[in-house]
Amino acid sequence: MARRRRSVMSEELKMELAKELGFYDTVQQEGWGGIKAKDAGNMVKRAIELAERAAARQ
Numbered sequence: 001m002a003r004r005r006r007s008v009m010s011e012e013l014k015m016e017l018a019k020e021l022g023f024y025d026t027v028q029q030e031g032w033g034g035i036k037a038k039d040a041g042n043m044v045k046r047a048i049e050l051a052e053r054a055a056a057r058q
Contacts (some may be wrong), residue, residue, distance in 0.1 A: 008031045009047055 007014075012034075018024040023039045 013047065014043065021046065033055055 008041050009017075015024065015027070018027045018035075021039065021042055023035050026039075
């Protein structure tokens with residue numbers, strides 16, 4: 001039985017981060033499976049930074 005993955009980040013946020021980090025073209029051509037592990041890690045790192053900033057403002 002295959003497990004279904006539930007994404008914590010919205011598609012919109014992931015696309016924004018991919019554009020910001022410079023691998024949006026890869027996502028468009030190959031999908032999320034085509035990005036490098038390093039790029040995925042950088043995307044998560046950036047999302048955490050944004051979440052921490054948002055939490056600090058509240």
